[in-house]
Amino acid sequence: MKLIVTGPRGKMGRLITQAAAKHSDIELIAGVGPSGRDYIGKDLGDVAMTGRQLGVSVVDNLESVIDSCDVIIDFSTKEMGMQVLESAVRHKKALVCGTTGFSPEEMAKFREAASSIPMLYAANTSKLVNIMNKLLEIVTTAVGDEADIEILEMHDQWKKDAPSGTSKEMGEIMAHAMGKELDDIAVYGRHGASPREKGTIGYHSLRAGNIPSSHTVYFGFMGERLEITHHSYNWECFARGAVDCGVFLADKAPGWYTIQDVLHLS
Numbered sequence: 436m437k438l439i440v441t442g443p444r445g446k447m448g449r450l451i452t453q454a455a456a457k458h459s460d461i462e463l464i465a466g467v468g469p470s471g472r473d474y475i476g477k478d479l480g481d482v483a484m485t486g487r488q489l490g491v492s493v494v495d496n497l498e499s500v501i502d503s504c505d506v507i508i509d510f511s512t513k514e515m516g517m518q519v520l521e522s523a524v525r526h527k528k529a530l531v532c533g534t535t536g537f538s539p540e541e542m543a544k545f546r547e548a549a550s551s552i553p554m555l556y557a558a559n560t561s562k563l564v565n566i567m568n569k570l571l572e573i574v575t576t577a578v579g580d581e582a583d584i585e586i587l588e589m590h591d592q593w594k595k596d597a598p599s600g601t602s603k604e605m606g607e608i609m610a611h612a613m614g615k616e617l618d619d620i621a622v623y624g625r626h627g628a629s630p631r632e633k634g635t636i637g638y639h640s641l642r643a644g645n646i647p648s649s650h651t652v653y654f655g656f657m658g659e660r661l662e663i664t665h666h667s668y669n670w671e672c673f674a675r676g677a678v679d680c681g682v683f684l685a686d687k688a689p690g691w692y693t694i695q696d697v698l699h700l701s
């Protein structure tokens with residue numbers, strides 16, 4: 436599988452390149468970074484600190500290398516993510532996108548792209564988070580209407596979007612389990628509303644230091660509560676999952692694929 440990674444100097448791009456470089460089924464073709472960076476033209480292995488040179492460069496123009504690849508993995512910014520999507524559709528290349536922070540209108544463009552390319556979007560590529568999502572569906576189906584549901588997510592000080600893409604996916608899964616739409620029941624922060632309105636999902640985002648990612652969903656009852664939590668200690672679990680998604684997508688026909696398909700959780 437011939438792979439291009441965007442943002443190979445970023446936190447995720449670097450780890451994805453490192454994981455891909457160790458994978459026997461993957462040939463890295465190029466990295467794509469922003470123009471003007473001092474590492475443009477340098478060896479991808481050096482830029483992503485894989486521990487060995489890979490014999491391919493980091494370029495600043497995806498269009499110049501895209502025809503040589505089978506799959507692109509993009510964990511960058513929402514602006515870059517939209518550009519990558521356009522190029523992938525134009526050149527009919529499979530795309531794994533793990534970038535978060537897109538608007539509903541932008542997300543619709545990813546869905547549209549699935550009619551012409553193999554497309555996998557995942558706000559969280561950790562295996563355990565996606566198993567947690569299954570647990571959330573079970574609990575919400577059973578007690579969603581009785582419980583006070585609150586999501587608390589924590590990330591590092593540099594994270595650009597809030598709430599996290601993962602917590603939005605979790606909220607959507609729980610809302611759908613209750614036969615509702617998240618937009619109708621999400622409450623961002625609480626401002627002294629009392630009593631708490633039943634059937635809503637509360638959102639709380641915390642940004643501090645270098646916390647990689649924590650998500651807890653609270654199901655509050657009178658006299659007891661259930662908490663379901665995932666903590667990552669670093670970003671490697673997401674990079675491993677992203678590479679698995681890329682390998683999965685390489686031989687697929689155009690269509691919309693999810694991480695549940697990759698993990699056989701559907």
Ligand SMILES: NC(=O)C1=CN([C@@H]2O[C@H](COP(=O)(O)OP(=O)(O)OC[C@H]3O[C@@H](n4cnc5c(N)ncnc54)[C@H](O)[C@@H]3O)[C@@H](O)[C@H]2O)C=CC1
Binds near residue numbers: 467515561
């Ligand atoms: N789906 C998942 O499991 C996960 C998703 N993420 C998401 O991945 C994204 C990236 O996160 P981080 O790696 O922490 O961010 P980062 O800020 O460390 O890296 C972003 C990278 O994008 C590159 N970039 C920005 N504009 C570019 C352009 N025009 N051309 C080429 N490259 C460009 C930057 O140079 C940088 O290398 C975020 O949206 C984050 O929420 C992060 C972790 C896990």
Ligand SMILES: O=C(O)C1=N[C@H](C(=O)O)C[C@H](O)C1
Binds near residue numbers: 590594598601647
């Ligand atoms: O920016 C991050 O770090 C992460 N972003 C994703 C998100 O927005 O949910 C996934 C994970 O939480 C790490």
